[in-house]
Amino acid sequence: MSKIxxxxxxxxxxxxxxxxGAREKWNVEGPLFAGWEVYHVKGSPADPDRIxxxxxxxxxxxxxxxxxxxxxxxETPGGGPQSGPEGMPQGESNKFVYEGEVGTHKWYDGxxxxxxxxxxxxxxxxxxxxxxxxxxxxxxxxxxxTNGGATWQELSSLxxxxxxxxxPGAGGMAVHTILLDPTDSRRMYVAISAAGAFRTDDGGENWxxxxxxxxxxxxxxxxxxxxxxxxxxxxxxxSRPDVLFMQKHWDVLRTDNAGEEWREVSGNLPxxxxxxxxxxxxxxxxxxxxxxxxxxxxxxxxxxLRVYRxxxxxxxxxxxxxxxxxxxxxxxxxxxAMAVDSLDPxxxxxxxxxxxxxxxxxxxxxxxxxxxxxPAVLSVEVQTLS
Amino acid sequence: MIRVGLPYHLxxxxxxADSEVALDVGEPxxxxxxxxxxxxxxxxxxxxxxxxxxxxRRPFIRFFAxxxxxxxxxxxxxxxxxxxxxxxxxxxxxxxxxx
Numbered sequence: 001m002s003k004i005x006x007x008x009x010x011x012x013x014x015x016x017x018x019x020x021g022a023r024e025k026w027n028v029e030g031p032l033f034a035g036w037e038v039y040h041v042k043g044s045p046a047d048p049d050r051i052x053x054x055x056x057x058x059x060x061x062x063x064x065x066x067x068x069x070x071x072x073x074x075e076t077p078g079g080g081p082q083s084g085p086e087g088m089p090q091g092e093s094n095k096f097v098y099e100g101e102v103g104t105h106k107w108y109d110g111x112x113x114x115x116x117x118x119x120x121x122x123x124x125x126x127x128x129x130x131x132x133x134x135x136x137x138x139x140x141x142x143x144x145x146t147n148g149g150a151t152w153q154e155l156s157s158l159x160x161x162x163x164x165x166x167x168p169g170a171g172g173m174a175v176h177t178i179l180l181d182p183t184d185s186r187r188m189y190v191a192i193s194a195a196g197a198f199r200t201d202d203g204g205e206n207w208x209x210x211x212x213x214x215x216x217x218x219x220x221x222x223x224x225x226x227x228x229x230x231x232x233x234x235x236x237x238x239s240r241p242d243v244l245f246m247q248k249h250w251d252v253l254r255t256d257n258a259g260e261e262w263r264e265v266s267g268n269l270p271x272x273x274x275x276x277x278x279x280x281x282x283x284x285x286x287x288x289x290x291x292x293x294x295x296x297x298x299x300x301x302x303x304x305l306r307v308y309r310x311x312x313x314x315x316x317x318x319x320x321x322x323x324x325x326x327x328x329x330x331x332x333x334x335x336x337a338m339a340v341d342s343l344d345p346x347x348x349x350x351x352x353x354x355x356x357x358x359x360x361x362x363x364x365x366x367x368x369x370x371x372x373x374x375p376a377v378l379s380v381e382v383q384t385l386s
Numbered sequence: 387m388i389r390v391g392l393p394y395h396l397x398x399x400x401x402x403a404d405s406e407v408a409l410d411v412g413e414p415x416x417x418x419x420x421x422x423x424x425x426x427x428x429x430x431x432x433x434x435x436x437x438x439x440x441x442x443r444r445p446f447i448r449f450f451a452x453x454x455x456x457x458x459x460x461x462x463x464x465x466x467x468x469x470x471x472x473x474x475x476x477x478x479x480x481x482x483x484x485x
């Protein structure tokens with residue numbers, strides 16, 4: 001019997017939700033790291049019981065946590081000689097230092113501002129090596145660990161891709177999306193608000209902006225601007241790593257050639273502003289977004305929480321409402337707060353800033369809340385366990 | 387032994403059972419030396435009280451000794467005798483900030 005484990009990061013800790021393959025009866029564990037912001041929790045595809053978590057605090061900074069047993073116990077990864085009491089790590093796992101000259105990026109007022117590390121937004125474990133994990137951080141940069149999170153090194157060439165022109169959005173400037181190509185270990189994609197999407201074909205040694213076709217006329221009057229786009233999320237189906245879907249600040253887009261050219265597929269969405277986008281586990285042309293009214297009003301249009309599904313890779317969208325509140329609903333769904341499982345039928349999950357985590361065990365046709373009253377949900381990841 | 391009081395979240399992170407920790411710190415007893423000893427004993431606290439590289443106090447951390455805010459003292463300034471003798475604890479506090 002399959003088992004589902006949902007890893008939820010919130011403003012006040014992490015939660016682990018588990019169920020069998022029916023996805024009807026759920027067990028809720030947590031809060032883990034209570035009182036801390038947990039931007040992201042994600043398990044290793046190569047070893048599902050290896051889970052990484054990013055906990056942070058305005059008071060105490062960044063802490064990386066790691067579990068070897070599916071989230072039952074946690075440790076701050078160590079490394080190096082032990083100078084403290086037995087078993088104590090060295091604390092290097094919390095150390096994110098930009099490589100070389102720190103450099104500057106564009107600030108809100110157009111002046112240049114030095115890069116300053118704030119927190120880890122996203123952790124992306126390797127598809128094949130449990131000890132290898134990438135971290136997308138604010139201020140925007142990409143770090144890599146090959147020792148289970150014990151130490152981190154920046155892949156600094158990402159910031160060479162016109163980093164001086166990157167600019168924070170209202171939520172900061174962070175690498176929030178990391179996609180690993182399952183067919184080519186040297187290719188990966190990242191997305192940054194507000195810089196755009198980027199691709200490497202050589203394991204992170206060189207990066208290129210892949211933003212041709214994105215139009216952000218209010219923020220970027222130059223239609224040829226290579227960077228500066230506020231990309232909220234990109235998503236991929238593992239069977240077609242050259243096809244990517246994007247939820248931009250405004251506009252939903254797709255590329256069929258690994259980002260060389262994007263085209264808009266917002267179609268009949270009631271609003272093409274939003275944050276998350278994801279792809280059905282078994283139908284590469286079935287995608288999901290959650291339209292939000294506008295960048296000035298971060299809640300669903302008409303107070304109705306609706307997931308929109310396209311079975312045509314965009315362009316034509318249908319509202320999915322069964323089981324979701326259709327009046328007086330003014331929550332948001334953040335960019336890392338949607339995920340899918342790999343069961344058949346595919347399960348779709350998302351969390352809200354109101355603390356609800358919803359599941360649909362039938363590809364979005366009907367929804368039910370797993371929990372209703374968590375702290376504001378920052379991220380949702382799903383593990384399908386056999 | 388020097389007594390150090392830590393805020394709840396750092397005690398939890400360091401898995402401390404008690405509200406205070408006793409540290410052996412060489413003379414002269416300074417904030418810098420106390421933090422060195424604390425981080426040696428509890429390496430997971432590195433970066434949570436002071437910056438990894440600059441060693442500067444994080445903005446929302448405060449140090450109190452004998453009811454005095456000494457947050458802006460140099461890390462090399464000797465601490466009061468009551469702290470050095472262990473009669474009073476050095477308090478590391480998360481500032482009241484936010485909502």
